[in-house]
Amino acid sequence: MNKKTGFKLLSLLLVLSLLFSMPFAASANTGDEIVPDGSITRVNVTIYGDSKTSRGFSWATKKNSGSDVMLYAIDAEGNPISEVKYYSGKSNSFMGYIYHKVVAADLEPGTMYAYRVGDKAAGKWSDLGTFKTDDGDDKFSFIAIADVQASSEKNFQFASKVLEAGYRTLPEAEFFMSAGDFVNDCTNEEWEWLFKSFKNIFMNTTAVPIAGNHDGNLKWHWFENQFNLKKGAGCDGITGVYYSFDYGNAHITVLNSNDMYPMSEQQVNWLQNDINKSDAKWKILVMHRPFYSAGKNVNKPDTMIMRDRLLPIVEKLNIDLIIAGHDHMYYRSKSVKNGKVVPTETITEVYKGVETVFEVNPAGVTHILPNTAGTKRYSVNQKAVSPILDIAAVASQPGLSMFSTFEIDGDRLVYKAYTVDVDNGGTVELYDQYAILKTVPGSAVEGWEDLDTNPSNNLFKNIANFFKHFTQVIFSYLKMLASR
Template structure:
């Protein structure tokens, strides 16, 4: 891995400040990140509520994780408990009162000890089986016959299904950034709190779009902190990242949404990954301290999860062949690994990453893999359809050579680009231009039965850290995106097609075209899809108008074209793919129950308020603003085109407007006898806008006081960086 100058200095500062009395970090990184309190999702009191909830979560190492089972009829559970608690069990029932339950008993193994509380934990793992598709279940879990409250979990269809793809939550990584304003992220706990809020929001947004998702895939780096120098015994007992696992597992949605986690480089070298997750069909092949490769099937798809922190390609080859043989007849083969072998961010051109690419790609191609999902680069990328990428040893650089060139570009934020011929030849050769499949049958956003593999690199799902895209886009890239906003992908699968749509979480707009791979389609497949689409008319009133209009137009076109029974496969593929995507994009109207309650409360507050400059009264401008906010919320309530995402945002904005209005009330200041507005001295008879407009969440104290000694050390470190950068001036810079 490249040790860039800024990374080294950041690590130096971390080490220095770890010797002070507080765990305070201001790293000299230029990576972007998302400061949670200032996001739209944090408004209306959501951040304050989260901060209160976080106090009950941060020290809870016992939270549950659910993983897909070896196939769709199973689910795997894992959780910590005190070592005195024995006999881990899970009960499953079709009834909320847990009547007629089926009980499953699991196993325990040693986990870690909390040195602060001296509590020794064990890892409980239970597998439940016999699940039916499209069924509502309830489960409880526990030890020593102490049971949790029942939780609803629903199984989905297996012949067509959707799952989410998320990249690098890396909870706690914002520790390496300097926050702004009054919400400085100081210390690991505050970093984890920040990142966990955003992580919760991403999952909430994803489920509001596709509430019936079957599961989620995370392409690695669930957490951030690890000890690279730990021996085996220390790695198995490591606990500094347990607060990060607490944040990662905190979303309530994960109690009903299975997650297939990939082992990232931040997960790979501590034992607690293997304690927290109960992966199916695990293998010793591809092992690190965290565990090895595993696989599972869901419907017609085989999912192969590789731990490529172990770079032994022969072990991965053996495992892939074994998984394919055991899975039997499947339509789709999807591989997940952490490293971004065809990405476009700051890691993508590193020689060790590219070397891994050329080891793995022939194995993938020999085994007819359809899609490869990766992370590591904290930025989104989609490749062309690729086949036959070959390493050009004559142009390859060593790690040291590459670092020397890349550091110059990186340190300048890519304003200075290296023009050295050796460097440019290397970059061109690893662009794999010759691997791009140019003879594809492409109709719109549909690719028909391609010979080759599609590679997706996922951006950060939590916003804990973003990397920039490299300045020279590689030839193999079809699309890439980085605007420092968390993203997720919804991947929809059926018997003949696989579609990928990727969304930003702030606006919920797509950041790339929906790409659909369509395998061999027969006329009967199209008729079945049309029949499935026609059944949607029974529920027409449940969908937003805009998405329904687009869907209906696409269906009418498909129906007309299908009147010809002699369609060629290319046209069948195009029509089938378009109709499938239109069905996938149908959005349900949002539930406005909560919004109506908030509107009623806001109107009551408004009706009981009096305009004026006396104590207990409100500025006219503030009242006007609240009236406007209420009217906007009412428009959402009455809209036929408000999805759940829009409704949720309306609730948040109305709550924010109400809080802001309450903060403008005029109060009497006892000491001076003067009148103040929102705590601001205002003896003047006129109250202008600046006296009642408040900064969102400025009262939330999420940081600690700065330390002059620390800033002195940072100044010395900065001098060191300048000195190092001075040595970097070379003639190879254009």
């Protein structure tokens, strides 16, 4: 075992102990006498720009207080290996809470950190949390869930067990993403239940949050207050946030699909600028509303408008995977382009001791809905608009909550979907799997000139797009209803 592998193994053991209520790392020159202040809630850590050197911190309090973070590097046993550093940020008042945002932008790649958030001057701090920065190599993994969408503390606790099962299954995962609808009615009570139920995970790893329609489609600015994210150019944060980051050899782009009727010119232009300038090997797009799914929402005008406006553009961007939510069912398409399945060669290899079929350099995009992590499930919509059922590799509702894992290992991407029987001991079973072997290098579009992302400059285009796409889709929707 080389030193790097040994360090990763020890770091993995540390993450496991932190996630599942084992003792926390010792404080470095801060005194173990610190008593966590219970008024500090909704603590989470997000990628803020560079995944190797930067993290965003967010939390909430009921009263005005300082916005400070203390952190220090730790070894695989949780012992401090650096001096404590302090970072200060800013706060704002929103809906009865004070939201605090801090950015630490001088972190070391591939390093485990322990941290607290709070008020340095008052000596009030949160519980101790941990996170690890990206080491920049081409081997990493993450977990995806979608649609917690709970409206009771019991159901938030239920969904948290699904993500905990994900970390038991893939403990080396370096972050998790949730493809929208964290809450149902977007109230303070629900957000408190969410962060309380998922506290061990939110505080001890990095989150990649995606705005769902229940997180702020009609209740403005809620999503952007919960998380500290580096907004893409032109993003106003009203209904959600779009942003992107590199991780290992992948570029991950997060859209705000609440920006619709149709998606604004500035977000569409930002998307094209963002992906066309990336030379990452793997390109992954994440959003809440799906282009392709077989749930109850797929035929609704809002989804049809988004698909009509955005899908032709997305299919020109050389994206490998699109991960979405919204429809509370499980769906994986075949490799698709222009609404048709793209024939792809396959090879079979033994990967991590398991015989695995890899699609080789697929020319299309694979669309994935990981099903809900919560309790609200939709059945398969047999009247889904063409070609959704025709291009599906799997379209189903297993009747259990689910999570998905993604492992990227150089030229290989291995995806697995699992069911979790929370009510019967949390039994985890493999439900679906898919793998890609990509031997072609990543590349940016040579000479790409940025499209305009200024909202003011795009005002008239947005108005014109509204009438164009809304009229087209309503006509198509009425025609579809009449044909049934």
